[in-house]
Amino acid sequence: MxxxxxxxxxxxxxxxxxxxxxxxxxxxxxxxxxxxxxxxxxxxxxxxxxxxxxxxxxxxxxxxxxxxxxxxxxxxxxxxxxxxxxxxxxxxxxxxxxxTALLKGRSNYLCRHRLGQHGGNSTLVEKDVLHQLTAVRAWANTTKSGDIGELKTLPEDAKVIPLITSTVDNCLGRDCPDYEDCYLVKARRNALDxxxxxxxxxxxxxxxxxxxxxxxxxxxxxxxxxxxxxxxxxxxxxxxFGESLSTRQIQDMAKDLTLLYRTVLKDAEQLDKAAEKCRLIAADLRLLFPATPQRGNWAEALQRDDVQLQVDKLAAALEVLHDVCKLHIGRDKDLDHIYERVVHSREKLDALRDYEQTGVSLWYETTNRHLIMHLTPLSxxxxxxxxxxxxxxxxxxxxxxxxxxxxxxxxxxxxxxxxxxxxxxDSPFDYQQQALLCVPRYLPEPNSLALQDKLFEVAKRLIEASKGRCFLLFTSHAMLKKMAARLEEAIDNPLLVQGTTTKQALLRDYLADQRAVLLGTGAFWEGVDVRGSDLVCVMIDKLPFASPDDPLLQARIDDVRKKGGNPFAAIQIPQAVITLKQGAGRLIRDPSDKGVLVICDNRLVTKPYAKTFVASLPNMRRTRDLDTVDAFLTDIE
CATH class of the missing domain: 3.40.50.300 (P-loop containing nucleotide triphosphate hydrolases)
Known part of the structure; x- marks a missing residue:
């Protein structure tokens, strides 16, 4: 050996x-x-x-x-x-x-049973999904693994995917007629072996x-x-380790019941009516929150009369649905399974309605169409x-x-x-020779309106000096969009902006064009590996402290405070340090790489905690002078 x-x-x-x-x-x-x-x-x-x-x-x-x-x-x-x-x-x-075996989550594998449920004439399928279903059926006849990643023609967020994959909620397990041929079961067996x-x-x-x-x-x-x-x-x-329940789960459950009513249990009209009522109440609950996606404190939201009333209505509607499903138990395997989903949904909603619990954070987030309620342990x-x-x-x-x-x-x-x-x-790279860290002079305060103008000037200058080939990383989508709009008018380089297409497509386009500039937020701070002269400059707009409005962070801060600790030192600084290290890590990926890291936040010079951040970064040469940065970038081939 x-x-x-x-x-x-x-x-x-x-x-x-x-x-x-x-x-x-x-x-x-x-x-x-x-x-x-x-x-x-x-x-x-x-x-x-x-x-x-x-x-x-x-x-x-x-x-x-x-x-x-x-x-x-x-x-x-x-x-x-x-x-x-x-x-x-x-x-x-x-x-x-x-x-060796590769095992992905269940949403990555085709579910034969659910594909079979959506016959070619399914009235519940939107027209634009029908041609995706046709592509899936053709592929389903040839695939050995059932891994949807093989279907390169489908976009990552294709609407057909939830229809042809299972969730923990809707999987029939051993009761499924396709259990022996299930791709997920096969993948798990491979993993066991x-x-x-x-x-x-x-x-x-x-x-x-x-x-x-x-x-x-x-x-x-x-x-x-x-x-x-x-x-x-x-x-x-x-x-x-927490619990969550979304209006989407309730609506999916209702849709599955309607599908059963129309195909198998045509005499159970009461099922369809009870399901439809749950679906409408869940949709109305989402309408009580602003249209733009956001996060908030669920315990506080529950104390609003309109939210409390709608949640009570949802609980009552789920109870009726539970009782109606119970009447038909044993008639159909899919129905029996949906009954279990209704039971779990009721249990979760009960847990999420108790806003006086301790040791947990109750928070919510909204997407354009749905509300997700969360209960997360603080530790x-x-x-x-x-x-x-x-x-x-x-x-x-x-x-x-x-x-x-x-x-x-x-x-x-x-x-x-x-x-x-x-x-x-430590990294084996010679950061003193390979890299430069710059915190430019005369930066406005991080929350000042003047910072946007300064960021724009610095970004424009860096793009010119590096001839493109740079990442501009932001701590918020709002600043990303503002900067993208201003740079679009001011520079000739191709701008690749997060959110306009998939992460993979943006990276592919970036590597294909020597003059490209990539603007990103969270997704590009880590897990991106660009080597050599394709990336010579990374600009970060400010220290990545998590938003103090985040309800989960707020609950953890309150918890530390109750215990007599300093939440800023115990939670906020360490998390921001780790995120900053991730962003900085995009720059030097190889022993021959060279580049400049520019952080546009004067707190790295003025605040007592600055030394914690600087000590956590690689040991680069430091400067505050953008002329030195220009010269360094000009020397890189």
Missing amino acids: PTISDVFEKNGLLADAINGFVPRDAQTDMAKAVYEAIKKKQSLIVEAGTGTGKTFAYLAPVFLGNSKAIISTGTKNLQEQLFHRDLPLVKKALSSNRK ADVVVVNHHLFFADLALKDTGFGELIPDADAIIFDEAHQIPEIASDY IAAKFRRFVSEPPRGWIFTSATLMVDEGFTHFQKRMGLEEANTLGL
């Missing part, structure tokens, strides 16, 4: 398999630590700076050991990249015959939440669990600590951005991982 050194040394197994592989001490150190943690069934938290090669550093120990491993990534794109590119490389280099399973965080925590209620187990038991992009976990886990530490301790196994948490103020305390406290081993590894 090869050792870690055999894999990573100069003439080692990876060097034989990968052209241009260069050994890095930090990568080898991480691989050894991961190997030990898995072997000893311990928890390990690793911050691996950009360029460390953390993916190979955790994959090699997995393939060297005999343990069954789950690897969880931040997004589906990273999941695909890991499974189709990195994992086969390491497997081949180590001559491993361990079985595999030694290494690649999932994503949402899927992992959906399973953890399901286990907790005793309904089943999606992800097979494993000896080692590895989280890549682990900085995302606290927020994702909080969502899954998941105790719950997660239990999962990590029983049964004993290796838990690895890694990301390029976990440390704040040179320590892991913030992440450890949020996750209940105070006992975990920690390892901080």
Whole structure:
């Protein structure tokens, strides 16, 4: 059996398999630590700076050991990249015959039963969806995996997708007539048989939440669990350990009942009427909130008379629907399952109506057409600590951005991982030579109206000096739109603006045009890997403090205050530091990259907490002079 050194040394197994592989001490150190943690069934938290090669550093120990491993990534794109590119490389280099499997969430797999329900003449399908259904049927006859990602002709948000995939709510499970041929069941069986399973965080925590209620187990038991992009976990886990109910779920349930009434239970008109009443009341509830999407405090909203009245109406309508469904139980498997959905919806609504609960945040968000009510625990530490301790196994948490103020305390406290081993590894890049950090002089205050003019001047100057090839990252959609409109008039470079098309399409267009400029918010602060001279400048409009209006953040702030703590230091600064590190990490991705990071926020110079932010950024040369920036950018080929 090869050792870690055999894999990573100069003439080692990876060097034989990968052209241009260069050994890095930090990568080898991480691989050894991961190997030990898995072997000893311990928890390990690793911050691996950009360029460390953390993916190979955790994959090699997995393939060297005999343990069954789950690897969880931040997004589906990273999941695909890991499974189709990195994992086969390491497997081949180590001559491993361990079985691997890719497992996605259920909404990624075709549901044969639901496709069958939507016959060609379904009156519930909008006309523009019918040709999408035709494309799906043609593909359904040839696919082996049922993975909807194979259907390249469908847009990511195609309206047909919810009609041909299942949800936890509408899946019939073993009662489904298509159970034996179910693509999701096959994917899960493959995962059960595999030694290494690649999932994503949402899927992992959906399973953890399901286990907790005793309904089943999606992800097979494993000896080692590895989280890549682990900085995302606290927020994702909080969502899954809470409850939520949306008007969309209620309307989908009503539509499914109407479909049953029109096709199978034609004598059960009362079902259709009760379902329609729920659908209308849910739609009217959404109308009590502003048309533009927003987030707010649900406990406060419930104290409005009109909201309280409508929620009471919804509860009463669900009760009637429950009683009518109960009368027809046993007549049809789909109906029996919808009855269970009605029961769960009633239970959730009861939990979401109690606005005097403690230890949780009650909040809501609206989309253009729907209202989603949430109950989120303020802390998941105790719950997660239990999962990590029983049964004993290796838990690895890694990301390029976990440390704040040179320590892991913030992440450890949020996750209940105070006992975990920690390892901080610097990036191998020579930031002093490769990069420049600039906080321009004479910046107005962050909330000043004058800042927009200054941002516009700086952006225009940077685009000119870098000849395009830059990312302008914003902390709000409002500023993104204002800046895009002003730059459109002022520069000739192609402007690619987040929201105009998909993230993948924007990146493809950016890489195809040397003069392009990309303007983005949250989605482009992380998970984007542009190397070489395609990206030489990143401008950030201001420090990414979360909006104080966010109801979940507000509840956490109040909670810290009640306990006598300082919420700004305990919550807001650490989260902003991690987000800023992510944005800054877009700039230098390779040992030969060069570039400038410009942060247009004078608080990095004037505030006492500035040193926490600056110390967390890579050790770049610093300047406040835009002439120095111009000169640096002009020298980059």
